[in-house]
Amino acid sequence: MEPLLEIRGLTTVFPTDDGTVCAVNDVTFSITPGKTLGLVGESGCGKSLTALSILRLVPAPGRIAAGSIWYRPKGGNAPIDLVRLCPHGDAIREIRGNEIAMIFQEPMTSLNPVYTIGNQIAESVALHQAADRKEARARAVEMLARVGIPNPRQRAKEYPHQLSGGMRQRAMIAMALCCRPALLLADEPTTALDVTIQAQVLELMKSLQQEFGMAILLITHDMGVIAEMADEVVVMYAGRVVEQGEPEAIFYKPLHPYTQGLLASVPVLGRRSKARLVAIPGTVPRLQRLPQGCAFRPRCSRRMPVCVEMPELEGASGAADASPNADHKVRCWLYDHQHGR
Amino acid sequence: MIISTDARTSPEHAGASDRNLLLAVSGLRKYFPIRRGLLRKVVGETRAVDGVSFEVRRGEMLGLVGESGSGKTTVGRCLMRLLQPTAGRILLYNAMAGVDLCGLSARKLRDIRPRLQMIFQDPHSSLNPRMTVGEIVGEPLIVNRVAKGTELNERVATLLELVGLNGDDLRRYPHAFSGGQRQRIGIARALALRPELVIADEPVSALDVSVQAQILNLLAELRERIGFSCIFIAHDLSVVEHICDRVAVMYLGRIVEIGDTDTLYRAPQHPYTEALLSAVPIPDPVAQRERTRVRLEGEVPDASSPPPGCPFHPRCRYAEPLCRECVPELRPIAEKSLASCHLSEKLNLKGV
Numbered sequence: 001m002e003p004l005l006e007i008r009g010l011t012t013v014f015p016t017d018d019g020t021v022c023a024v025n026d027v028t029f030s031i032t033p034g035k036t037l038g039l040v041g042e043s044g045c046g047k048s049l050t051a052l053s054i055l056r057l058v059p060a061p062g063r064i065a066a067g068s069i070w071y072r073p074k075g076g077n078a079p080i081d082l083v084r085l086c087p088h089g090d091a092i093r094e095i096r097g098n099e100i101a102m103i104f105q106e107p108m109t110s111l112n113p114v115y116t117i118g119n120q121i122a123e124s125v126a127l128h129q130a131a132d133r134k135e136a137r138a139r140a141v142e143m144l145a146r147v148g149i150p151n152p153r154q155r156a157k158e159y160p161h162q163l164s165g166g167m168r169q170r171a172m173i174a175m176a177l178c179c180r181p182a183l184l185l186a187d188e189p190t191t192a193l194d195v196t197i198q199a200q201v202l203e204l205m206k207s208l209q210q211e212f213g214m215a216i217l218l219i220t221h222d223m224g225v226i227a228e229m230a231d232e233v234v235v236m237y238a239g240r241v242v243e244q245g246e247p248e249a250i251f252y253k254p255l256h257p258y259t260q261g262l263l264a265s266v267p268v269l270g271r272r273s274k275a276r277l278v279a280i281p282g283t284v285p286r287l288q289r290l291p292q293g294c295a296f297r298p299r300c301s302r303r304m305p306v307c308v309e310m311p312e313l314e315g316a317s318g319a320a321d322a323s324p325n326a327d328h329k330v331r332c333w334l335y336d337h338q339h340g341r
Numbered sequence: 342m343i344i345s346t347d348a349r350t351s352p353e354h355a356g357a358s359d360r361n362l363l364l365a366v367s368g369l370r371k372y373f374p375i376r377r378g379l380l381r382k383v384v385g386e387t388r389a390v391d392g393v394s395f396e397v398r399r400g401e402m403l404g405l406v407g408e409s410g411s412g413k414t415t416v417g418r419c420l421m422r423l424l425q426p427t428a429g430r431i432l433l434y435n436a437m438a439g440v441d442l443c444g445l446s447a448r449k450l451r452d453i454r455p456r457l458q459m460i461f462q463d464p465h466s467s468l469n470p471r472m473t474v475g476e477i478v479g480e481p482l483i484v485n486r487v488a489k490g491t492e493l494n495e496r497v498a499t500l501l502e503l504v505g506l507n508g509d510d511l512r513r514y515p516h517a518f519s520g521g522q523r524q525r526i527g528i529a530r531a532l533a534l535r536p537e538l539v540i541a542d543e544p545v546s547a548l549d550v551s552v553q554a555q556i557l558n559l560l561a562e563l564r565e566r567i568g569f570s571c572i573f574i575a576h577d578l579s580v581v582e583h584i585c586d587r588v589a590v591m592y593l594g595r596i597v598e599i600g601d602t603d604t605l606y607r608a609p610q611h612p613y614t615e616a617l618l619s620a621v622p623i624p625d626p627v628a629q630r631e632r633t634r635v636r637l638e639g640e641v642p643d644a645s646s647p648p649p650g651c652p653f654h655p656r657c658r659y660a661e662p663l664c665r666e667c668v669p670e671l672r673p674i675a676e677k678s679l680a681s682c683h684l685s686e687k688l689n690l691k692g693v
Contacts, residue, residue: 195617
């Protein structure tokens, strides 16, 4: 199937006092219509900035320095390179909210506290769908009902602070989905929620995805959420993609030492192991002071002399135990013909 | 002042004869007044903690789990007397007898405080940015006149090494450290006075996943080496299963189930525990796909007007008429496990 969104060599940079840092560095992946791509990584790995780059919302003084983001709009028009659009122009505004929508981690800070929930949802309907106020309002109420908010007519008249955390996140989802976007960018959508509410919101996202046929870019640090939701997984570390593949490959045959470490360092419910966790030593490096070559090298237990050079993201064909597999890519010298085991 | 009606000790209470008993909490309540209007008239109260009883033995790690608003943090703060409990008893035992922390004056409390210490959630806001690491870790030693001068510096350096930091880091300020290292500083400060009980309130939830494991390992290792008891307050059930000997599940200010970690996770006796366990996503795509989830509808009710009967009944899929009328007591169900559900014997709840 033709990809809905194709990111090639995306590089987003920030000028700082210590020089320019690459917060997103040569990132390439694509999203299939109707599927969920999980983007995993820790703080500062560039996962949120990748999403903001797609919507051209990179905060100043950051900017996209290289790469392209090809998006195939609704209605079968020719793909557009979002990177070439003016970030303040009409073209990107037509896409934001209408074609590509985003939900954030903390709904309290991304909802406007002085407008009612209903007004905020109706605003984007009125903006994109050429609906009058009454129609827009009706659509807002309908959408609130669709995301499982009880008594939606009443709730639409309330302000964000009157809703609970779970309700607010549902309202955010309603707002994001009211224009039936083809792609939903969900940045840690359940991190601030309790587990039982998280379960409700994840189920809701899955059922709405089936109903609307939208693709989801799900950004999270929680491997459990990825296992539940993702059709494909991209693992990022210090601005780069280090491993990419189907969930089965990533979870059962992780190749990159960082992915292996991430999976080994979280306790798994029901495993009943009292043994010490396999912790990754050290901390996430600061982008201003990235080590030369592979950024994970100082924390890696299997580092080799060659790791001072940056490995490429390649199909995991060099692995001794794996057959050539173009779907499972890894950025590590261990799987290189010359340097691997 | 509300007089506690069930301030009697919990059924699992073994009495002071149990030499290993360190802490016995009974009938703990904390109500916050709700004030309205110009005169700030009290119009109601939020029952943040509503009759909690449990015990902690020496060397034991007790997990306190629950969703936001369940009252787990308030319990921790009442134990430290950072909040004055509305009612109840908090008995801290030494070899001879117990002292009730609730009735202690500020002065007497100061003598007890070294035995209780706290580790906070956010290592960015719980360390004073204008104090050096040496001052932060050394402060409890100075305040309690345990050490000064060169001895103080030596003890602080030893503490820093104990938590995996460099003894030379004394003169640096918190901003020079990463989140995980800052949490280590917080742990060093908490352990400075060799406390008997450490209350850790979400100690790893603000940390990166790869760093969480380091801190969990450190806590487990220190507990083996120094042998303190710990109340581990957390919302992450996987972490609690990994590190705790016993677990208490809280809902709307009450303990709904308490028991050995293995028993409670394998065979939960309260429907809320079952729902909570089934909501946790497991990092295993195949297992996750094959799981059937207990769907929990709705949200936690408002603690200022809890539902009548069992506080969980509006969301419970097993609820019967009895549950709507009668508040279930926390009672022994299986060996070493208590639950407050009318139906525990009838239900065959699924664990993990």
